[in-house]
Amino acid sequence: MIETVHPSDKQYHVKMLLRDSQIKFQPPNENKLILRIVSTNDSSHACLFFCPLLKAIEDSDPSGTASTRIERMYQQSYNQLASVSLEGMELLREIFRVTDNNADVGGDTRSFLLKLAMRLKGDSIYPEDYLDSFLSLYLASLAKSTRTTDPFTIPIPGxxxxxxxxxxxxxxxxxxxxxxxxxxxxxxxxxxxxxxxxxxxxxxxxxxxxxxxxxxxxxxxxxxxxxxxxxxxxxxxxxxxxxxxxxxxxxxxxxxxxxxxxxxxxxxxxxxxxxxxxYATSPFGNYAGEVQTEEDEASSHEQGNPLGIKNDPPDNQNDASDDPQDDTESKDFDIGSVATFIGQYIRYDCFSELETTFMRLADLKRDGMNDKHVKKLAHWLSQAVDFAKNGLKVDLNELLVRDPGFKADMTPYFQRPVPQALANIYDATGKYYHSSKLLDRIYQCNITTPFPDLGVIDNSNLQNMLATVWTARRKTLARTWRKRPTSWDSVPRMSLRDQDIDARLEAAFLRKEMRDYRDYLKEQNIGESSEIDIFMRRRRDDYPRSHIRKLVHSVLDLLVDDHVVRRTSEEDGFTLGECLREDAEEVYKLFLYRAW
Known part of the structure; x- marks a missing residue:
């Protein structure tokens, strides 16, 4: 049972009875729980291109002007990602949906170093300033993996x-x-x-x-x-x-x-x-819910497609006096019904295959998405999306056999599910073709834009810039002395936001932990390139992730957070002086550059 206060009437309390599975957070105090709105939505982000959007834009623009402009945008974005520039880092921030809020450290290891690069930007240290560093190698690897896994996903300006x-x-x-x-x-x-x-x-x-x-x-x-x-x-x-x-x-x-x-x-x-x-009229005038021909309508009704119903407004749509009619139907079901549905779901869950066929057919047909077969396939694809909700199934095999107009024997190059290094082997099968359409032109632009070799890693330039920034700001890193530990085992192994401890003791503790981590890497024969793979989750690693996150948060709290201030404890009258910047520098170097 949780209780909340009505926003307009503080004397009015609302109670809700929830199952344990419905509680997704741990309340700070279950006896005095107050829920409040903290924001209406998440951080601002740009939209991302994806294949069906690109195809729809191309097929709605007979002049080809929009396609040409989009192609130039991709070429520019690919060059920026390959150059490890500030613009490329901003592209990665949008692609991975990383917030630009410096106070948001986050614990997601997939984007932690990207967040670090963004925080360095706040200190006027940009990717162009550390091109030979480990951080630059990481950004380049992240950009390369992005272009390899989904080359069409780039942010859209405006x-x-x-x-x-x-x-x-x-x-x-x-x-x-x-x-x-x-x-x-x-x-x-x-x-x-x-x-x-x-x-x-x-x-x-x-x-x-x-x-x-x-x-x-x-x-x-x-x-x-x-x-x-x-x-x-x-x-x-x-x-x-x-x-x-x-x-x-x-x-x-x-x-x-x-x-x-x-x-x-x-x-x-x-x-x-x-x-x-x-445009004299919008090219996007008709939407998927409209049936274009009597043939389409008859076919839709025959297959139980809810999209086949014409969308004419009711005569009394503004009449609020009519009560809604209850059209629900109760049906008995047992475990056999559940098993039957699961079996049908496995058999008819073909959304991904339908989507691939849809894009392949749209590329092959001269009219693209305006082709009648592509439009029909769009209806089935829309129905397949909601199969788990309404049970209306789509039999893709029967659909393709019944009408040869749905068949697409050839596959465009942009749908090859293989690395470029193996492309020649798959091309020998003769099932792939070069298309003159926008998606294939973008794909060819991607594979022909090279990534430069970064050479030997040298972090000294970045370290010197950081030291200059710290000296100029004369940061004071201090913590309240909670207790004097008698052994390392009693040092609180918590993030600084959870418990304040002496900064110099924490620096020594982190140095000890990093020596342990380096020994672990040596025993596992893991080098720097493999560590990047660990960070990007391309290989498994049994080193405790929770422990790494604590170290990550601790280092960021020590070295990056501008809001850390010196405080004096009144518990035992002990006043902590300024923390040595050399300790913080050493922790930073050891952790970020020698460890990761």
Whole structure:
């Protein structure tokens, strides 16, 4: 049982009975638990390109202008990733969704050193300043692995990743939205979509209102508190509000989205490849829920496809007097029913295979996503997404046998699931072909953009710059003396944010731990390149991860955090003087450069 206080009436308490499995956090004090909203969404991030989005943009632009601009963007991004530059580091930050907040250390080993490089940027130490260092080698390896695993995933300029909300204030008209992103209001024509895109109509154009228009409408609709309502909207960030007057609802047009926590991707004119002024009408006019022909409609109804229903608004859609009808149906089920469903799920769970076939077919067909067979396949793909929810299955084998128009015997090069080093072996099978379409051009650009050899690792330049920064700031690193340990076993092995201990004792403790770690690496015959593989989780390692995280947090607290201040303990009257910077420097060098 947890209890919370109503936000407007502090005397009103709400109680909720939860199962143990529903509790995802440990409350600080179960007797005095108060829940409060700390933010409306996560940190600001740009949208990322992915294959269906690229294909939809290409097929909606007959002039090829957008495709040419996107191709240039990829070439520039690949060069930046290969050069280990500040721009390349920012690309990695967006790809791995790492926050730019210096106070967020995090414990994810997959991006810890990327976070470190970002924190060094705050000290005006950029990747170009330590090109021969271990940190540079790590960033280069991370960039190379990104281009190897998914070369199409790069951030889109002028884009925003936002949480979807409903306009409960009633100020938005049809096809209007209100967007808050990166601390400001986005206005003008925008493109909105969700993942996955299986139809060109899954990208929809809308008009984002500015604050001047919203302020006037709020004042007219809510004379008493319009200003406070508008202020509440402006206090949110990374959110998009949809109108309640759209039918079908605008989020439903975007790959069947809704407002139960779905995120939406927003493109503005600043993206660099979309210019709404060049279109007499939007190329994204029809969405996947619309049936284009009678043949499509009959086929959809025959197979039980819910997308086959025409979306005509009901005559009484604004009549709030009608009570909703209960159309639920109760059915008895037992363990046999569960086993049957699991068996069907294993048999008919073909979403990944359908998606691969969908992209292959869209590349082969002259009209791409506008081809009738690709559109039909999009319906089946949409149904396969929700198979686990509604039980409506898609038999891919039967579908391909019934209509040869769905078959795609050849595979474009961008779908080869092999490293480039083995490409010639697979090419000999004759099943792959070079395409002139955008995705294959990007793929060829990726494999022909080389990564330079960084040579021998030399960390001295970075270490000297760090020493200069520390000396200039004259940082005071001090801790409250809690107790005098009699042996190393009694030294608190906790992160400094959990318990304050003497900084010099901690430095000595960390040096001892790093000697143990180096001995472990020597026994396991692990060199520097293998350690990078450990960090990027390309090989298993049995060294305790929790112990490494504690060391990581301790080093960052000692050396990077600007908010560490000297304090005096009043418990025993002991005053701790300034910590020796040499101790901190030594810990930094030993841990980050000799160990990792």
């Amino acid at each position: 884009s925003h990743h936002s949480l979807g909300l409903a306009d409960d204030n009633g100020f938005l008209n049809e096809e209007e939205v209100y967007i808050r992103a990166e601390g400001r209001t986005i206005s003008g024509r925008v493109l909105i979509y969700r993942f996955p895109i299986i139809h060109i109509g899954d990208i929809q154009e809308a008009n984002a209102l500015g604050d001047d228009v919203v302020e006037e409408r709020m004042r007219n609709l809510h004379p008493n508190n319009g200003a406070s309502r508008h202020a509440a909207l402006k206090s949110m960030d990374n959110v998009i509000s949809f109108s309640l007057k759209d039918y079908p609802p605008f989020p439903n047009r975007l790959s069947g989205g809704d407002l139960d926590g779905d995120h939406f991707e927003i493109l503005t004119e600043a993206c660099g490849f979309w210019d709404p002024s060049v």
